[in-house]
Every structure is written in C-alpha cells, then in structure tokens.
Amino acid sequence: MQFKSMVVSNQEVSPGYYRIRLTAPRAILEAKPGQFAMVRVRDGVDPLLRRPFGIFDVGSFTPEYPDAPRQYYFDILYKVVGKGTSILSALHFKDYVDVLGPLGTGFTPGGTGEENILVGGGFGLAPLYFLAKELVKTTPLKVFIGGRRKEDVLCVTEFEQLGIDTYVATDDGTLGSRGLVTEVLEQHLCREGGKRVVLACGPEPMLKAVARLCENYGIRCQVSLEAAMACGVGACLGCVTKGHGHSENTPSYRCVCKEGPVFDSTELLWEEL
Amino acid sequence: MRKLDLSVHVAGIPLRNPVMTASGTFGYGEEFAAYVDLEKIGAIVTKGLSLKAKAGNPMPRIVETPGGMLNAIGLQNVGIETFIREKVPFLRKIATPVIVNFFGNTVEEYAALAERLDAIPEVAGIEVNISCPNVKHGGIVFGTDPKSAYSVVKAVRETTIKPLIVKLSPNVTDIVEMACACAEADADALSLINTITGMAIDLKTRRPALANVTGGLSGPAIKPVALRMVWQVSRAVKLPIIGIGGITTATDVLEFLLAGATAVQVGTANFMSPAASQQIVEDLEKYLRDNGIKDVKELIGALRV
Numbered sequence: 401m402q403f404k405s406m407v408v409s410n411q412e413v414s415p416g417y418y419r420i421r422l423t424a425p426r427a428i429l430e431a432k433p434g435q436f437a438m439v440r441v442r443d444g445v446d447p448l449l450r451r452p453f454g455i456f457d458v459g460s461f462t463p464e465y466p467d468a469p470r471q472y473y474f475d476i477l478y479k480v481v482g483k484g485t486s487i488l489s490a491l492h493f494k495d496y497v498d499v500l501g502p503l504g505t506g507f508t509p510g511g512t513g514e515e516n517i518l519v520g521g522g523f524g525l526a527p528l529y530f531l532a533k534e535l536v537k538t539t540p541l542k543v544f545i546g547g548r549r550k551e552d553v554l555c556v557t558e559f560e561q562l563g564i565d566t567y568v569a570t571d572d573g574t575l576g577s578r579g580l581v582t583e584v585l586e587q588h589l590c591r592e593g594g595k596r597v598v599l600a601c602g603p604e605p606m607l608k609a610v611a612r613l614c615e616n617y618g619i620r621c622q623v624s625l626e627a628a629m630a631c632g633v634g635a636c637l638g639c640v641t642k643g644h645g646h647s648e649n650t651p652s653y654r655c656v657c658k659e660g661p662v663f664d665s666t667e668l669l670w671e672e673l
Numbered sequence: 674m675r676k677l678d679l680s681v682h683v684a685g686i687p688l689r690n691p692v693m694t695a696s697g698t699f700g701y702g703e704e705f706a707a708y709v710d711l712e713k714i715g716a717i718v719t720k721g722l723s724l725k726a727k728a729g730n731p732m733p734r735i736v737e738t739p740g741g742m743l744n745a746i747g748l749q750n751v752g753i754e755t756f757i758r759e760k761v762p763f764l765r766k767i768a769t770p771v772i773v774n775f776f777g778n779t780v781e782e783y784a785a786l787a788e789r790l791d792a793i794p795e796v797a798g799i800e801v802n803i804s805c806p807n808v809k810h811g812g813i814v815f816g817t818d819p820k821s822a823y824s825v826v827k828a829v830r831e832t833t834i835k836p837l838i839v840k841l842s843p844n845v846t847d848i849v850e851m852a853c854a855c856a857e858a859d860a861d862a863l864s865l866i867n868t869i870t871g872m873a874i875d876l877k878t879r880r881p882a883l884a885n886v887t888g889g890l891s892g893p894a895i896k897p898v899a900l901r902m903v904w905q906v907s908r909a910v911k912l913p914i915i916g917i918g919g920i921t922t923a924t925d926v927l928e929f930l931l932a933g934a935t936a937v938q939v940g941t942a943n944f945m946s947p948a949a950s951q952q953i954v955e956d957l958e959k960y961l962r963d964n965g966i967k968d969v970k971e972l973i974g975a976l977r978v
Contacts, residue, residue, distance in 0.1 A: 402708055402946070402947065445892070445945075446739065446740060447737060448740065448741065448892055448893070448945060449742060449944055450944075500946075628736070630944040631698075631944045631947070633707075633708070634704050635699060635700030635705065636697070637734070637746050638744060639735075640729070640749070641732070646728075
C-alpha cells in the first residue's frame with residue numbers, strides 16, 4: 401500500500417542512528433519481519449527516489465485527546481549516511497512523509513523444536529528485533545550482535561528486555577568480546593548441537609561470513625540483503641543480485657526488492673556479491 | 674455541456690488520454706497493478722525485449738544524481754517468448770493499449786522481433802529502441818547514424834502492419850536528421866527522448882558509481898533537453914510525437930504538448946511514486962476543466978513563439 405504518514409517521534413538512539421515512528425493504516429500490523437518500506441522523505445525532486453528501510457516494529461496507541469481513534473504505526477531504525485537519511489533525521493512530530501510498503505519477503509523462522517539464532521550488525525538489527533518480538537513467545541531464541549565500536553551496537557537493551565540471550569562483539573572491544581560476531585557465533589555453534597536456524601541481517605561481509613559458517617555446520621540460513629533501489633516493486637531491475645547457478649547464458653538474477661530482501665543463503669552466488 | 678475530451682490518437686492507436694508509461698520504468702504492468710488503476714492511463718509501454726533473455730549489467734546499476742538518476746541496467750529482460758507466455762495473459766485482461774518495446778543487435782534481429790509481435794493480437798503497437806549497437810557494422814549505434822536508423826526501421830516496417838513507433842536517442846548531434854530518416858522509413862510515430870549518456874563518480878572510492886562506468890540519465894534533470902528536441906522534431910516532421918523526459922507532473926505534460934507532442938510517457942516518476950501516471954492524468958483533467966479547455970488536442974503544438 402501507499403500512504404501519507406505522520407511523524408510521531410524521531411530520536412537519536414546512538415550517535416548517528418535514529419529511530420523514527422510513523423503513522424500507518426491498520427494493515428501495517430500484517431507486516432512480516434524482514435519486510436521493508438520505501439520512504440519518500442519530502443515532496444519535490446530532491447531527493448528524487450525513495451529510500452528503503454527495514455521495518456523495526458509495528459504497533460498502536462491511543463492519542464491523548466478526547467475520542468481519539470486508535471492510531472497504528474511502524475518504526476524504522478536508520479543510520480544517517482547521505483542526503484535522504486539526513487533529511488529524515490531532521491523531521492519532527494507532525495511532519496509528513498510518503499510511504500510505500502510493506503514490501504518484499506519476510507523471514508521464515510524455524511519450526512517447533514528448532515532454535516532460532518539471530519545474527520545482525522548496525523541497523524540490520526531492525527528487522528531482527530521485529531522478528532524476535534514475534535518469536536520470543538513461542539520458540540527458543542538467541543541473538544548475536546556485531547559492530548565496529550560500542551556506538552554501532554544497537555538494540556541490546558531491547559533484546560534483553562524481551563529476555564533473550566544476547567551476545568555482543570565489537571572490532572575494538574569497547575562492548576562485549578573483541579573481534580567479529582561470527583567468531584562468537586562459531587563458538588556457540590560448535591559448543592551446542594540440536595536443530596537450529598540462523599537468520600541474519602547486516603553488512604554484506606558479515607552476511608557472507610555467516611552464510612559460509614552455516615554451510616560448514618549444515619545449518620539452514622536466511623539473510624536479508626540491502627541494495628540501492630529505485631522502484632521497490634520489481635520493475636526497474638536496479639537492485640538485483642546474482643542467484644546460484646547464474647551465468648551469462650543462463651542469467652539468474654533475483655530482485656532484492658521483490659524476491660528478497662530475505663533469501664535462503666544457498667540461493668545466492670556469494671562469490672560475486 | 675460537452676464532456677471533457679482527453680483522448681488522442683498516436684500512430685493510429687486510440688488512447689483515452691495522452692499519458693503512457695515509459696519502457697523500463699513500469700515492468701510488464703503487473704508490478705504496478707496494486708498501486709495504479711491501469712485502466713486510467715493512456716497506454717502501457719513494456720520493458721524492452723530481445724529475442725533471447727538478457728542478463729544485463731553487473732551491479733551497481735543505478736545511482737541518484739541531482740534531479741535525476743543514472744541507470745545501466747543493461748536491458749535485462751525475459752526474452753520475447755517468455756514475455757508472450759507469461760506476461761501477455763495478464764495484459765490481456767487490462768482494457769488499456771499495450772505497446773511493446775524491443776531492441777536487437779542486428780537488422781535481422783529487429784525484423785524477427787517485429788514479425789513475432791505482429792502475430793500477437795494483444796500488442797496494440799510496437800516501439801523500436803534504436804539506441805543499441807549494430808554488431809554487424811562495427812558496433813555503431815543504430816540510433817546515432819541516419820542510414821542505420823533508416824535500414825532498421827525499414828526492415829521492421831516490412832514485417833509488420835502494427836503501429837510502429839521509433840524511440841529516438843538524444844545522444845546525437847542532430848536529432849532532426851534521425852527523425853527524418855525514421856519518417857522516410859515509414860515509421861508511424863516517434864518517441865523521444867531516451868536517456869542521455871552520463872556518469873557519476875564516487876570520490877571516496879575513486880570509482881565510477883556504476884559498474885558499467887556510464888549510464889543513462891533520466892528524471893527532471895533532462896526535461897529541458899527533451900522539450901527542446903520535441904520542439905525541433907515537431908517542426909521538421911509530420912509524424913505524431915510522444916514526448917519523454919523527466920515528466921513528473923501534469924504541468925510537464927502540458928509543456929510537452931505545447932512543444933508539439935501528441936502524447937507523453939512518464940518514466941522515472943513511476944519510481945518516485947508508483948501511482949504517478951494516474952495522478953498526472955487526474956491533474957491534467959483538472960487543469961483542462963479549470964481553464965475551460967474542452968479538448969486536450971487544442972494544446973498540441975500550440976506554443977506561441
């Protein structure tokens with residue numbers, strides 16, 4: 401769906417990272433973790449294109465005025481990286497944006513008796529938190545969070561409030577263990593057995609390492625990719641990624657916006673990502 | 674009171690209004706069905722087809738630039754047979770003319786594609802993209818050489834009675850010369866402009882922003898160039914013109930009509946908002962009503978110079 405959306409709040413949660421709450425029709429409650437929204441941060445032609453953001457949370461509240469109807473919303477967790485996100489970060493309560501979404505596929509977590517292991521970095525934690533909120537009621541869950549520095553590690557409090565075991569690794573050791581999140585993940589994978597599924601979202605090198613690790617351990621793994629996009633609906637073919645078995649004569653491109661952003665890791669041609 | 678008339682004829686195709694969607698920006702129509710009433714727009718022009726499926730260029734393929742975007746998709750498409758098998762059944766259900774865009778690497782490929790499309794009743798018209806290199810003649814781009822353009826359009830003309838639109842490249846010294854060559858080869862209409870070749874650089878990495886190094890610029894940034902070319906061509910040839918280039922509002926449409934276009938195509942604006950084409954039609958209708966213009970055709974070529 402496409403809708404005009406009002407900013408409810410927009411706060412810096414860590415240096416350079418913001419959480420924005422946007423109003424939405426009730427149908428936003430049907431969004432699946434892993435899906436995203438394309439946001440047009442202002443009218444006019446600059447910026448020209450929408451920006452894609454993973455959905456961080458959905459919910460509802462009743463505004464504090466007489467006879468106020470229930471108001472539905474969704475949250476986005478974003479990092480200021482360029483013009484679009486910079487404009488977004490300057491928006492206030494009662495400003496408006498235009499939203500297209502929810503778009504794309506969601507995560508397919510493990511079934512009964514399977515442990516779900518979430519692995520994320522940076523604002524890649526947004527869809528994972530949304531996923532954790534849904535999963536925590538029914539299935540065993542762990543989350544591994546990586547970042548360059550302490551400031552890049554998001555959502556630890558949120559995950560802990562859900563009562564989920566949270567493991568953190570930073571490159572410089574300012575939070576959690578020093579090193580890569582995949583190192584901590586591997587220690588866990590080889591220490592414990594059982595049926596499990598890995599669900600990951602974050603920077604591409606991290607996803608690549610997670611996919612390789614899961615392949616070695618024979619664990620099903622899903623990753624959520626990020627890509628520059630124009631349309632968000634599978635038409636412009638600007639955001640494609642190469643699927644397994646791709647060659648010049650048998651092209652096998654996948655649209656990140658429509659066939660993704662969540663893919664089974666075995667579906668992708670990682671060597672060429 | 675007489676009803677407001679938004680209808681136009683282009684190359685013999687009756688359109689309920691002059692607003693079409695541009696090839697490559699609207700998929701095969703179905704991608705936008707959830708956001709646009711496809712029966713409110715004038716025509717759908719589908720993503721460019723080749724004889725066989727084409728992989729396209731490596732990533733990154735798109736980058737935003739001030740007031741526009743550069744793309745180097747590389748004409749990725751499903752190929753004509755898959756199109757006929759998998760995309761036409763959806764388009765058949767829509768009461769809106771479908772114009773099929775296609776391209777080849779030789780004159781023979783263009784002719785073969787036109788012949789195949791000639792047999793498909795759901796195809797209301799064809800749009801020939803001549804902005805491709807002729808691999809048999811040293812890779813010269815058909816659309817930048819009047820003789821090549823003439824030969825490819827002539828070959829297509831001889832294989833089909835479908836309305837034939839030729840999409841012109843702006844990457845030429847004299848677009849009028851190209852337009853005349855296509856008119857001489859019996860094209861029914863001309864659509865212009867295709868994207869303008871450009872490039873963008875990422876200073877941090879010292880690399881081109883696109884893997885293909887160069888790409889095609891589209892969006893509001895190219896509108897003045899497009900208007901100028903539509904104006905020049907409309908004065909030189911008798912064929913109906915479909916104006917393309919940075920159209921995002923009804924005002925843009927009206928300017929193209931004044932410059933001599935009979936219809937227009939909305940391209941990059943579909944990315945800004947998937948409902949853009951329908952919104953433009955509604956705003957166009959409102960403009961006519963507010964200004965007491967009964968028939969949109971009154972505006973075609975009505976520029977005061």
